[in-house]
Amino acid sequence: MRRMGRSYNWIKMNPAQMLSVGFLILIGVGTLLLMLPFATKDRHHLSFIDALFEATSAVCVTGLVVVDTQTTFTVFGQIVLMVLIQIGGLGFMTFGVLIAIMLGKNIGLKGRLMIQESLNQLSIEGMVRLVKFVVGFTLIAEMIGALILAIRWSSDFGFPRSLYYGIFHSVSAFNNAGFDIMGQFRSVTEYAGDFTVIMTLSFLLIIGGIGYIVVLDVKRNKSLKKLSLHTKLVLLMTLILNILGTVFIFALEYDNPGTLANLPLKDKLLGAFFHGVVPRTAGFNSLNTGELTLGSQLVTMLLMFIGGGSGGTAGGIKVTTFVLIFLAVRALIKEEDEVSLMGRRIPKDLIVRAFTITVYSIGFIFFILFILSITENAPLNVLLFEVISAFGTVGMSMGLTPELSATGKGVIAFMMFAGRVGPITIAFALARRKGKAKYKFAEEKIMIG
C-alpha cells in the first residue's frame, strides 16, 4: 500500500520536493531576467548574488531588498518582480494547474496532490474548484485594491502612473510581499498618516495572509456556527494578534521621537495599527523600522515568527501552531491530560507536530544567526530581526539588507527559501508518517505549519 501510494510521483519526488524544485526553477529564471541589461537603469548593473537575492525575495514573497526597487530597476525589471511575486504568492503548483485549466486539460491526481501540498489543504476534493476560486478571489481583491490606490495616488503621480503604482503595491500587499516602488527604501513612510493607503494595504495583506482555506470556508458557510475549528481559530487569532500588536507598538513607541512621538494622535494610532499588522507577514513599513524601541523590535520579531494562517501567502510557524503550543503549555500548568479548544479535543500527534515545527524553526534561526554573527558586523538585535524576517518571509529590516556581505546575502536568500518551502515540507513529512491513532472523543483537525 505504501509503495502504491508513492507511485503518483514520477521521478521519485514527493509533492513538497516538487514544490521546492518549482520554486528553484522560478528563482533561476527570475535571476536571469533581472540580470538582463534592460532590467536595470543606467549604471545599476546587478551582480549575480544581488539578482539571485532579489529573485528569491520576490518568489518567496519576502520583500527584503539589497537594492532600492524604484531607483535600480526599469519598469521591465519591476514587472518581472511583480510577476515573480504573483506566481510565488499563488503558489507555483496552483499556477501550473491554472494554466492547465485555461488550456482545457483534465487535472489528474498528481496535479491535484501537488496543489494540495502547495496550499497545505486537508482534503483533495473539490481541488479544481478551489484553484478557480483562489485565482478569481486573488485577482478581484488585487483589482479592487489597485483601483483604490490608483484613485488615491492620481493626485500625486498623475493617472497612468498612479494605476501602475496601484497595481504594483496591491499585488505586493495581497501576496504579502512588501516590495515597494516608492524609492530610497522608503516603503510607505510618506503615507504613515494616510488613512486610505494604510487601510487599503492592511486589508489586502490581512486577507492575503489569512489563507485561502479560511476565505473559502467563510464563503461556503455563511453562519459562524458552521465554520470549521481551523477557520474560527485563524480568525480569532488574527484579531487577537493584530489588536495586541497595535496596543504594544502604540504603548512602546508613544514617546519615541524616531517614530510616533511627533505625530498627532490619529497618526499615532494609524502607525501603531499598521506596525501591529504588518509583521504577519507583509514587510511594508510606515514608520522607520530602525528607530523602533527594543521592546517594539521584540514584539515585531515575535509576530514575524508566528506569521499568518496556513495555506495563504503568509510565512512563520503559523498562528495555529502558536495556539496549539500555547494550549499545550496551559494544559500542562493546569495538569490536564488533554488539550481542548472550543469544545473540541486536539489530537496529540498534532501537538507533537506543532512543537517539532516550533523547535526546529528556533534551532534553524539560531544556526543562521550564528553564521551571520561571524560574517556580518552588526548588533544582535539587527541581525536577529533580519533572520526572523527572512524566516517568516516578512521582509521588514532594520536596514541591514543592503549592507550584507556576499555570504550574508547568500545565507539570507537561503533562509527566505527555507522559510517558504520548509514548513510545508516538514508538515508533509510529519503527515506522512502519522499512524492511525484511536481517540475516544470527537476531535477535529487544524492545519499547522
Added chain:
Amino acid sequence: MRRMGRSYNWIKMNPAQMLSVGFLILIGVGTLLLMLPFATKDRHHLSFIDALFEATSAVCVTGLVVVDTQTTFTVFGQIVLMVLIQIGGLGFMTFGVLIAIMLGKNIGLKGRLMIQESLNQLSIEGMVRLVKFVVGFTLIAEMIGALILAIRWSSDFGFPRSLYYGIFHSVSAFNNAGFDIMGQFRSVTEYAGDFTVIMTLSFLLIIGGIGYIVVLDVKRNKSLKKLSLHTKLVLLMTLILNILGTVFIFALEYDNPGTLANLPLKDKLLGAFFHGVVPRTAGFNSLNTGELTLGSQLVTMLLMFIGGGSGGTAGGIKVTTFVLIFLAVRALIKEEDEVSLMGRRIPKDLIVRAFTITVYSIGFIFFILFILSITENAPLNVLLFEVISAFGTVGMSMGLTPELSATGKGVIAFMMFAGRVGPITIAFALARRKGKAKYKFAEEKIMIG
C-alpha cells in the same frame, strides 16, 4: 489510587512545591543574614533588593552578583553566601534528610519522595544510601579541590587565607555557583593561564554539574557496558559539548585582542577550554566576558541554555532534553517513526516532555527579555546573555548585573529562582499525568528537565 497516591502530602503540596517553598524560606533567611550590619564592610550597606538578589543567586547557585563579593562582604557575609551555596547545591531536601540521618531518625516515605524530587531521581529505592553518598562525595570532592587550590594560592595569599580562598572557591565550583572572592568582579581572570587553578575548578564544576545519579551509576557499575542509557548519554554529551565549546571559543576568539589574541598558545587553549566548559553552568570567567565576539556570545548562550545533567547542581534544559530534541528532529528528517539511541527506543511521551520543557523555557526567556528590554537600557545581546545566564543558573554576565534597575534585579532574581525550581516542577507535573502506554520494543528511561 490517584487520590491515595496524593495522600503523602501533608498540607496539600506536591514535592516540587515543597522544594520551592523550602528554597523561598532559605532565600528569606539568607536575605536577612546578608542585611545584618556585620555582614557587609563599612559604608557598604546592602539594600533589601540587593540582599534578596544576592541570597537568591547563592541559594539557586547562579553566581550573578550586583555587588562585588570580596569588597562588599565581611568574612561573615562571605561565609553566609558559601553556606547558602552549599545548602542550595546539595538540594534543600537532601540537606533536610541529612540532618535527620545525623540525628538518627528514620526517614519516612514523605521524606524520601521529597529527595526523589530534589534529585529528580527515577526510583525511590536506596534513597538513604544515595543521600549519604551524595553528601560524602560532595564533601570529599570539595575537600580535595580546596586543598589543591590552597596549596597553589599559599604563595599568593599566605597560609590561613589561602585555605579560606581554597574552600570558598572549591565549594563555589563544585556547586556550580560561580561566586568568587577575588575582588573587583574579576572572577579568575588573574589565573587565565594558570593550569592548576583552571583545571581544578573545571574538574570540580564538571563533576558537580554532571549529576549525582551519573556519579552513583559509575561508582556502582565499573564496566562501561553496564552503565544506564542515561549515564552513557550524559557522559557522552558532556564530552561532546565541552569539546565543541572549546573548539568554537578557540576559533572565534583567536584574533580577538580583548580575549585570546595576546595570550601565548598554551594560555589560548586553556582560556578556550575554560570558557567552553564554564557555561554549563558554573559562572566563573577567566576571560573578559564583555569582550567576547558576538559568535562566542551566541555559543555561550546556547551552552548556558542546554546546561548540565539532571539531578546535579547544573541548570538549563539539561543535556538529555537537548539530545532528545536533536534525535526527534533527526528522526523527522530521516522520516523514521521511532526515536532510538544506542539500540534503545525512546518513549514518545519523553519526546513530548522534552519539547514542552524546551519551548516553555524559550517562551519564558523571551517574556523576561521583553520586560527587561523596557526597564533596562542595554543592547539585546547583553540583555539576552543576562536572562539566559539567570535561567540556566549559570552566573556569567557581560557586566549588566550591577547596572540593573531595581525592577531588573527583581526580575532576574525571579528568573534565577524559576530557572532552579521550574524544570523540576515541570518534570514533576508531566511525570504525574503520564499514562501507561504500550510499546513493542525494549525501551529505557532517560531523565530530562
